[in-house]
Amino acid sequence: MFGSTHPRARKITLIAAAGLLALVALIFLVSAKARFVVGGAMVNAGYRLQDPIHDYDFAHEDARPEEVWKELINQNRMAASVRRKFPRSTHHPLVAIVACMDARVDTVELMGDTRKYYYVVRTAGSVLGEHEEDMLELAVANGVKVIVLTTHTDCAAEKVAADGEKRKQYPHLSEGIDEREKRISELLARPTIADKIAKGELLVKRVMIDTTTEELIATDPPSARSAP
Ligand SMILES: [Zn+2]
Numbered sequence: 001m002f003g004s005t006h007p008r009a010r011k012i013t014l015i016a017a018a019g020l021l022a023l024v025a026l027i028f029l030v031s032a033k034a035r036f037v038v039g040g041a042m043v044n045a046g047y048r049l050q051d052p053i054h055d056y057d058f059a060h061e062d063a064r065p066e067e068v069w070k071e072l073i074n075q076n077r078m079a080a081s082v083r084r085k086f087p088r089s090t091h092h093p094l095v096a097i098v099a100c101m102d103a104r105v106d107t108v109e110l111m112g113d114t115r116k117y118y119y120v121v122r123t124a125g126s127v128l129g130e131h132e133e134d135m136l137e138l139a140v141a142n143g144v145k146v147i148v149l150t151t152h153t154d155c156a157a158e159k160v161a162a163d164g165e166k167r168k169q170y171p172h173l174s175e176g177i178d179e180r181e182k183r184i185s186e187l188l189a190r191p192t193i194a195d196k197i198a199k200g201e202l203l204v205k206r207v208m209i210d211t212t213t214e215e216l217i218a219t220d221p222p223s224a225r226s227a228p
Pocket of ligand 1: 125152156158
């Protein structure tokens with residue numbers, strides 16, 4: 001037991017612990033990477049704390065719409081009050097990510113990065129419309145150097161498009177999935193986009209997100225394939 005330890009051994013243990021703590025604090029202060037990694041770990045710890053809580057605000061499945069809305073506003077008020085006290089820095093993103101609206105895909109968790117370095121375009125099935133193409137072109141004009149076009153495993157939109165009966169019920173979504181590649185070709189053919197790609201000023205990468213692990217798996221055409 002600690003209480004029965006010899007006073008000298010106890011003193012040495014305390015000094016060692018204090019030294020270790022000081023070393024960790026020093027590394028933390030001087031190393032941006034350490035701060036980034038520890039910050040990511042703390043965000044992850046926060047996710048893990050909240051993730052198993054399913055019934056503190058309401059019984060998930062039985063909640064009435066008004067209850068859900070009220071809770072959403074309550075949570076926003078709490079989050080905004082923290083943000084008022086601790087404002088965040090802003091940066092022009094260097095990366096634009098196109099992702100499906102599937103809630104299991106979390107674009108913060110994808111990179112473990114909370115610094116808002118990414119423009120995020122979320123649409124059903126990651127299908128670009130003309131609005132999104134315009135928006136991505138604007139993002140590139142504002143300094144984006146990498147566009148990441150994603151799909152993901154177990155995509156509900158893709159399942160609808162592959163099911164004859166469901167296609168009848170959701171014709172626009174199905175058409176969108178059918179035209180996904182065509183829309184990507186349209187984006188890549190836009191003069192400003194094509195020009196930047198040709199000059200090596202813009203990289204467009206294609207990846208599939210493993211919905212369970214959120215790992216990015218390269219799906220570029222074989223000629224352009226490399227680690228994502
Ligand atoms: Zn999806």
